Structure formats: structure tokens, C-alpha cells
Amino acid sequence: MATLQKIRNQGGLLVGIIMVALLAFIVGDALSSSPQIINRGRNKVGVIAGESLDIQEYQALVSNNENVSRVMLKLPSLDDAQRQQVQDETWQMEVLRIVMEQELEKIGLGVSNDEIYDRLVGDMLDPTIAQFMSSLGVNPADKAQLNATIQEILQTPRDNPYKITWQFLEKQAIAAYQVAKYQSLFSKALYIPGEQVNDLAVSAGTTVDVSYLVKGYHTVSDSAVTVTPHEIKEYYNTHQHLFKQQESRQITYVSFDVSASATDIEETRKSLEELIPEFKTAGNVIEFANSATDKKIEQRFYKKGEMNKELDAFLFDGTNNTGVYGPYEENNAYNLLRVAARERVPDSVRIRRIFLTVDQTNFESRTKLADSLMQELRGGANFELLARKFSADPNSAVNGGDIGWFTQEMLPPLWRDTLLLARKNDAKLFPTQGGLIILQISGQSKPVEKVIVGIVTKEIGPSEQTTNKIYNEARVFVDNVETIADFEKAVADKGQTKRYATLNKNDKTIAGVEQAREIVREAYMSRSTGKVLTNNRKSPIFECGNKYIVAVLTSIKKEGVSPLQEVTPLIQQELVRKKKGEIIAQELQAAAAGSESLLSIARKTNTEIIDATDISFASLQLPGAGIEPKVIAGITRLDVNQISPPITGNQGVFMAIVTNKTSDAEAVSPEEIEQRKLALEKTRDELILYQMVYSIIRSKKIEDFRYRFY
Numbered sequence: 001m002a003t004l005q006k007i008r009n010q011g012g013l014l015v016g017i018i019m020v021a022l023l024a025f026i027v028g029d030a031l032s033s034s035p036q037i038i039n040r041g042r043n044k045v046g047v048i049a050g051e052s053l054d055i056q057e058y059q060a061l062v063s064n065n066e067n068v069s070r071v072m073l074k075l076p077s078l079d080d081a082q083r084q085q086v087q088d089e090t091w092q093m094e095v096l097r098i099v100m101e102q103e104l105e106k107i108g109l110g111v112s113n114d115e116i117y118d119r120l121v122g123d124m125l126d127p128t129i130a131q132f133m134s135s136l137g138v139n140p141a142d143k144a145q146l147n148a149t150i151q152e153i154l155q156t157p158r159d160n161p162y163k164i165t166w167q168f169l170e171k172q173a174i175a176a177y178q179v180a181k182y183q184s185l186f187s188k189a190l191y192i193p194g195e196q197v198n199d200l201a202v203s204a205g206t207t208v209d210v211s212y213l214v215k216g217y218h219t220v221s222d223s224a225v226t227v228t229p230h231e232i233k234e235y236y237n238t239h240q241h242l243f244k245q246q247e248s249r250q251i252t253y254v255s256f257d258v259s260a261s262a263t264d265i266e267e268t269r270k271s272l273e274e275l276i277p278e279f280k281t282a283g284n285v286i287e288f289a290n291s292a293t294d295k296k297i298e299q300r301f302y303k304k305g306e307m308n309k310e311l312d313a314f315l316f317d318g319t320n321n322t323g324v325y326g327p328y329e330e331n332n333a334y335n336l337l338r339v340a341a342r343e344r345v346p347d348s349v350r351i352r353r354i355f356l357t358v359d360q361t362n363f364e365s366r367t368k369l370a371d372s373l374m375q376e377l378r379g380g381a382n383f384e385l386l387a388r389k390f391s392a393d394p395n396s397a398v399n400g401g402d403i404g405w406f407t408q409e410m411l412p413p414l415w416r417d418t419l420l421l422a423r424k425n426d427a428k429l430f431p432t433q434g435g436l437i438i439l440q441i442s443g444q445s446k447p448v449e450k451v452i453v454g455i456v457t458k459e460i461g462p463s464e465q466t467t468n469k470i471y472n473e474a475r476v477f478v479d480n481v482e483t484i485a486d487f488e489k490a491v492a493d494k495g496q497t498k499r500y501a502t503l504n505k506n507d508k509t510i511a512g513v514e515q516a517r518e519i520v521r522e523a524y525m526s527r528s529t530g531k532v533l534t535n536n537r538k539s540p541i542f543e544c545g546n547k548y549i550v551a552v553l554t555s556i557k558k559e560g561v562s563p564l565q566e567v568t569p570l571i572q573q574e575l576v577r578k579k580k581g582e583i584i585a586q587e588l589q590a591a592a593a594g595s596e597s598l599l600s601i602a603r604k605t606n607t608e609i610i611d612a613t614d615i616s617f618a619s620l621q622l623p624g625a626g627i628e629p630k631v632i633a634g635i636t637r638l639d640v641n642q643i644s645p646p647i648t649g650n651q652g653v654f655m656a657i658v659t660n661k662t663s664d665a666e667a668v669s670p671e672e673i674e675q676r677k678l679a680l681e682k683t684r685d686e687l688i689l690y691q692m693v694y695s696i697i698r699s700k701k702i703e704d705f706r707y708r709f710y
Contacts, residue, residue, distance in 0.1 A: 045709060046091070048098045049700040055709055062090045067161045068168045072132075084508065091706065097175060099697050104178055109185075111178055119173045121146055126173035132165075179693070186688045192680050198673055206663040207614045210635050211598055212656035213607040214625060214649070215588065217580045225579040232571045233564065239571075240561045247559040249503045249523040251533070252487070253551035254496040255513065256474040264463045272327040272334050272458050279324050279456065285340035289454030295333070297457065300408055301345050301420065301450035315339060315451050333459045341452040345420050347408075350443030352383050352401035355393040358435040370429055370436045377427040383440045392435070402442065415439075462546075471541070474548040478540045484530045487552045505707050514545035517710070524707045529553050584653040585646035598643055598657045611659075625651055 045058040065086050066078055078086065104110065118124040121143065130140040138149050156163045236243070260268075275292060282288035290296055304316045314325045314337075326336040354373065358366045373386055384400030391397040408416055418428055419441065427440040462470075481490050491498050501510045503520045510516040519542050522533045532540045533551045542549040591604040602609050612623040617636045622628040631649040638644055638658045647654045 044703075045706055046094075047701070047703040047705075048095050049102055049702065051098050053094060058090070058094070058706075061094065062087050064164060064168065065090050065093075068165045071161045071165045087706075087710070088506065091704070095697065095702060096693070099700055100175070100179060100182070100693075102700075103696055104182060109178070109182060111174055111181070115177065116174055119177050120170060121150065126169075126176065128176075129169050129173055132169055179689075183685065183689050183692065186692060187681075187685050190684060190688070192677060192684065194673075194677075206636070206661065207616045208636055208638070208658045208662075209611070209613045209660040210615060210638075210656050210658050211609050211611050212622075212625075212631075212635070212654055213598065213602045213605070213609055214652045214654045215584045215605055215607050216652035217577055217584070219652075220580040220583050222576060224583065225576055227572050227575045227579070231575055232568055235571050235575060236564050236567065243562040243567050245557055245560065245562045247505060248557045249520075249553060250500065250555035250557070251503065251519070251523055251551045252484075252498055252500050252554050253519075253549050254477065254491060254498060256470050256477075256548040256550075258462050258467055258470050258546045258548065260460050260462045261466045264466055265460055267463070268458050268460050269327050269334050272336050272456065275336060275456060276324050276326075279336055279338055279454075280322055282338075285338050285454035286452070289338075289340075289456050293456045294459045295457045297455045298413060299452060300416070301343070301452055303345075303347075303448055303450045311337070315453070316449065329460075333457045335458075336456040338454050339451050340454045343421060343450055343452075344447040345450040346444040346447050348405045348445045349419055349422075349441050350405050351403055351419070352387060352440045352442050353393070353396060353403055354383075354387045354391045354401055354438040355396075356390065356436045356438075357392045366436060370438065373438055374427060374429055377438070377440065383427070383442075401440070405443070471548055474541050474550060478532065478550045481532055481540070481550070483532070484552045484554065487532060487550075505704060510544075513547055513549065516542075516544045516549070518542055519544065519549060519551055521707050521710070523551075523553050526553050529556055581648045581653055585648065588646045588653060588655055592643065592655070598655065601643075601655060625649070625654075628654070631656070 043054045043056070044052055045055045046053045066083065069078060069082065069086055070076070073082075115124075119126045120129065125140055125146075133140050133146060133149065136149065138145055140146060150166065153160075153162055153166045279285075279288060279292075286299060302315065304312050307315065310328075311325065314323070322338070324336055324338050327334040328337075329335075356366050356370055369390070373381075373390065376386065377383060384402075387397050387401030391401055396403050406419075408420060411419055415428075415430055419439065422428060422441045424441055424444055427438055430437050430439065477490055477494050477496065481487050490496070501513075503510070503523050505520070505524055507520045508515075508517045510519065513519075518535055519533065522535060526533060531553065533542075533553055534540050535542050540550055542551065588601065588605060591601045595601045595604065599609060601607075610624040615622065615632060615636060617633065619632050620627065620629075622632055625631070628649045628651065631647050631654045634644055634647045634654075635656045635658065638656070640658050640661050642658060644654075644656045647656070
């Protein structure tokens with residue numbers, strides 16, 4: 001099947017395509033979970049708006065989406081990070097699907113068969129499907145080719161990954177269109193008045209020069225204000241939206257870092273020194289280096305100046321073809337280096353190409369054609385004419401096959417040496433997964449001396465003896481430690497450094513600690529605080545990358561509004577600041593009475609005048625004061641020579657006077673106003689989509705139990 005061969009050769013979309021990209025960031029912020037864990041339904045991975053999702057069903061969805069990702073990325077398998085991304089996105093997709101299906105059903109908004117056809121194969125082709133088809137070499141505008149390709153994919157077996165991919169994209173396209181229709185209901189109900197657009201356009205073109213004074217909150221002592229428990233409680237009751245918290249766990253822990261000892265470092269260096277005699281006499285430098293190294297280095301040409309001065313001196317003195325440099329330390333490893341080859345090589349080459357597509361039906365004929373074209377080129381045939389006639393790549397064929405200049409970094413490793421060492425007008429034939437390619441060197445930069453080097457690397461790491469020693473330190477620390485009191489005593493007795501962390505349910509790491517998922521999971525599985533956490537082997541020592549961790553669960557925070565006692569310090573700080581602002585504002589207002597200038601007010605209040613120029617409504621900072629949006633909004637609306645009333649800001653209370661105002665109101669063209677209107681409408685639509693989906697999801701009860709299984 002020609003199309004499926006193209007699929008195998010021309011993937012390349014990112015994992016993120018498995019999400020409705022328009023909504024991914026919304027769902028991530030909106031998800032919430034209940035802290036209640038009940039014994040029944042232990043196979044539940046979650047409950048979304050009343051619909052249960054069990055682990056088998058969820059894992060089947062994850063596996064399906066992993067297949068889609070592998071096809072898109074042209075990978076035989078996904079790494080841990082990619083699998084985790086797919087798992088998280090699968091959960092978010094299920095939340096979005098279930099919540100939006102319920103909402104759309106409630107209001108009776110559906111998608112007709114004609115609309116589905118348009119999104120999948122018609123004139124309103126979904127952008128993701130169009131991108132996918134383009135990656136296969138299919139022109140989305142060619143409806144006959146598009147339909148034929150889809151039919152070919154659908155005729156493959158049910159478990160074929162390409163069929164799975166199409167079916168996934170088909171569902172996503174319909175879901176995205178439903179959400180877009182839902183969004184349009186709100187967008188069309190909101191109108192942006194022309195006067196508002198015009199006012200914003202004028203404001204954007206208006207700047208002011210100001211003089212201002214600021215009296216900081218620190219000028220009023222804390223003892224000058226009193227905040228009562230009643231005021232704190234009243235503020236808490238009327239501002240609970242400010243104190244919403246997500247479910248979390250807090251731990252305190254100590255870390256035993258597993259790092260190479262001085263003995264380990266010396267042993268690594270000695271192991272390389274022992275290789276020097278054999279490396280010097282090796283007949284094939286690259287083969288020896290690759291067999292002896294811990295980390296294979298990609299073979300390439302180096303020119304003078306690309307390595308440090310000492311290596312340059314060794315590589316380019318013209319005599320060190322058998323000498324060995326090292327051991328030298330670099331990137332937490334010891335290295336040996338020897339010249340494998342010395343050539344004069346250009347930095348870049350210009351290339352023409354003829355691309356011949358090959359599949360099961362034309363393999364023999366295309367191979368014969370390629371051989372025939374190579375014979376003609378060796379005989380001096382015009383490459384440009386042959387490219388225009390035979391190349392299957394229309395973009396380069398029209399230019400005689402020219403595809404531009406390439407450095408060695410841009411060339412595929414398997415072709416690199418052949419093309420860089422070729423002479424001008426040499427033609428080379430290369431097989432690829434998608435066909436046969438004939439490349440000709442049509443230009444070269446000036447060749448310079450370069451070397452290929454063999455590098456043997458031994459990474460510096462802890463030995464088994466060192467690792468065991470550090471593990472024993474952790475074991476001795478945690479011996480007889482069960483409660484937080486025991487933990488605190490052990491920290492003091494052993495001189496350890498105590499650290500703290502706040503954990504979210506699906507975290508994989510802790511700041512500075514990799515591979516911490518097991519700690520997070522056990523913290524959420526635990527129902528009480530104050531005891532040392534244990535792993536699934538009932539050991540209190542967690543192995544996290546290059547660290548051993550001992551941790552105690554200190555706090556369980558439920559989703560909802562933070563308790564009053566936890567936020568009292570924050571409320572008190574805010575109320576103190578507010579009361580200080582009122583005192584300062586009264587002082588400034590009193591000083592302004594009978595004063596004819598800002599300078600007079602400054603003298604009475606023992607403050608200084610600060611000048612700032614070119615301030616606009618869109619300015620982010622007030623020079624000399626920092627980020628002060630409320631102050632900027634106030635002063636940009638003043639008339640020239642008008643002294644403002646006291647304005648409460650972030651740093652203190654301000655008063656200002658505009659000394660000059662420049663406005664380009666008359667210069668604002670109708671085109672600029674129209675552009676601003678379009679920008680405002682785009683922002684409106686984005687906000688509608690965010691707030692709409694966010695509010696719908698937040699209104700539903702969503703319980704996430706994935707931590708039980710992963």
C-alpha cells in the first residue's frame with residue numbers, strides 16, 4: 001500500500017496532537033479531585049461528573065493513544081516522559097469529553113451528518129486532519145486523493161496503528177467542532193462597542209510625563225494600627241475566593257546523595273590510562289573507541305577552533321595521527337582522544353537531488369531507472385534537466401533539483417562523510433525508506449583541514465561500594481524512626497539537613513529530587529500524618545535517582561477553602577497594609593489642603609519628587625516605583641497640571657501631577673481602529689473559551705484516583 005508506506009516514512013507530528021490543543025491548558029487548570037477514598041470500587045481510576053472510569057477502561061484508552069503517538073512520531077516505542085504525557089493527556093481528554101458531552105446534550109447542541117462530512121473530508125476540513133494528511137504526502141485540497149487515502153487506511157486490520165490514528169483524529173475533529181459551535185453561541189452574544197475600540201486606540205497612542213511622590217507603608221509603624229479577630233474573620237468570610245486551595249500533601253525529608261567518591265574518580269581515571277597502549281596501536285580507531293566507550297560520540301569532522309586550545313594544539317600539529325590525548329575530564333567523565341582521519345573538507349556543500357518514490361509495485365523499475373540516471377550523470381548529462389523530468393519532489397524539481405546549502409550538522413550521519421568528501425559535480429545514489437535519492441554536489445565552500453577523532457569516555461559515577469556505604473548511612477539514620485518526633489531527633493543527632501516539599505497528586509518529581517513518584521503516591525495513600533512513609537516493600541528508604549530519601553508526611557490539605565487559622569497571617573498582613581494606606585492617604589490629603597503644588601505637599605510629608613516620562617495606559621512599570629498598574633491607570637487619565645488625589649499602590653500611597661501629555665488621537669486611522677477591534681474580538685473569543693470550559697469543569701465533581709495505580 002503506497003499510502004501506508006508514506007505514513008511510515010513521513011510522520012513527524014508531536015505527541016501534543018493527541019489533545020484538542022485549543023483546550024489542553026484549560027483542562028489542566030480546572031481539574032479537581034475529592035480527598036474521600038472509599039473501599040468500594042477499588043478499580044476506579046476516577047469519577048468524572050458522575051461517570052465512573054475504571055482502570056481497565058482507562059488503560060485501554062492510554063494504550064490506544066500511545067499507538068497514535070508512535071505513528072505520529074515514527075517511533076517503535078515511547079520513552080517514559082512521552083508515556084507519562086500521553087497518560088496525563090488521556091485523563092484530560094476524558095474529563096473534557098464527558099463534561100462537554102453532558103453540557104451539549106443538556107442544551108440540545110449537536111453536529112449534523114453534513115457538518116461531520118465537511119470536517120472530515122469536505123470544504124471545512126479539520127486542521128489536524130489536514131496536517132496529518134499533508135504529512136503523508138496527500139494534498140488535502142485534492143478531495144479524490146483524500147478520500148482514496150482514507151478508504152485505504154480504513155481497509156486495514158482493526159488493530160493497525162494507522163487505522164487507530166485515523167479513528168482517533170476523526171473523533172477529535174468532531175469533538176473540537178462541537179466545542180467551537182458552543183463557543184460561537186457566546187461570542188455572537190457579546191458586542192464590542194465602537195466607542196470602546198476608539199477609546200483604547202487613542203489611549204494606546206497617548207503618553208504623559210509626570211512628577212510624583214510616594215509615601216511607603218513602612219513609614220507607619222505596625223504598632224500604629226490594630227487588627228481585631230473580628231476584622232480578620234469578616235475579611236475571610238467576604239474574600240473566600242482568595243483562599244481556595246487544591247488538595248495537597250506536605251512532607252519533610254532528608255536526602256542522602258549518592259555521588260562518586262574521590263576513590264571512584266581516581267579509579268575511573270586509572271581505567272582509561274590502562275587503555276592507552278591498546279588505543280595507540282589500534283588499527284581502526286573509531287571501532288576501538290566505540291567498543292571501549294561508555295558513551296558513543298557521533299562521528300564528525302572537527303576543524304581548528306571547535307575544541308579547547310589544548311586539544312586544538314594536539315589535533316592540528318600534523319604529527320599526532322597515532323598519539324593519544326588524555327585522560328582529561330569533561331562533562332563528569334574522563335576521556336581519551338585519538339585522530340582517526342585527517343582530510344581537507346568544506347564547511348558546507350550545495351546539493352541538487354532527484355527523488356524517486358519506490359513501493360512494492362515499482363521497486364524493480366525504479367531501481368533500473370536510478371541506475372540508468374547515474375550512468376547518464378557519469379557521462380556528463382545535465383542534472384537539472386533530469387531532475388525536472390524525473391524527480392517526484394515538485395518543489396525542488398522546478399529549480400533543477402536544487403535544495404540549497406548544507407553544513408555537516410544538517411546532513412544525515414549516514415551520508416555526511418560521502419557528501420563532504422565528494423568532488424564538485426559528483427553524483428551519489430542513496431536508498432531511503434521512501435524511495436531512492438540521487439544527490440549531486442553543485443557547490444562547495446573552501447576546503448580546510450579537519451579531523452575525525454575517536455573518543456573513549458568513562459563516566460564518573462559512584463561505585464557499588466560507595467552506593468552501599470551511603471545506603472547504610474540512610475539505614476542507620478532511620479533505624480528506630482517511626483514518628484515525626486523520632487525523625488526530628490534523628491535529624492538533630494545525625495546532623496542532617498531537613499527539607500520540605502508540597503506534593504500534588506500526580507507529581508512525578510520533587511524540587512531537586514528526580515523519580516519521586518513513589519514518595520508522592522505513598523503520601524496520598526497514607527491516611528494520617530506524623531509517621532515515616534514506607535515504599536511498596538515496606539522500607540522507609542526511597543530510592544530516587546541518585547538519592548536515598550527518608551520522608552515524613554506532615555500535612556494533608558483537602559480541596560476547598562483554606563482554614564481560617566492557616567490564612568490568618570496573610571489576612572492580617574493585608575489589613576495592616578490597608579489601614580496604613582488609609583493613615584497615609586489622610587496625611588497626604590491634609591497636606592494637599594492649602595498647597596498649590598506637588599512640591600509643597602512633598603515638603604510637608606517629607607517625601608521626594610520623582611519624574612517619569614512617556615508613561616502610557618499600557619505601561620507595565622512606573623519608573624522609580626516598579627509595577628504599579630493602579631497608579632499608572634490613575635495618572636494617565638489626569639489633565640495637564642492636575643494634581644491627583646492619593647492613590648493606593650503596591651509600594652505605598654502616591655500623588656502625582658501630569659506635566660505634559662502627548663496624544664495622537666487625530667493620527668489614529670480607521671485601519672488601526674479596525675485592527676484593534678479584530679484583536680479585541682480575538683481576545684474576547686479566547687477568554688470566552690477559557691472561562692466557559694473552565695467554569696463548566698469546575699462546576700462538576702471530578703475525582704482523580706490515578707495515584708492509586710501509577
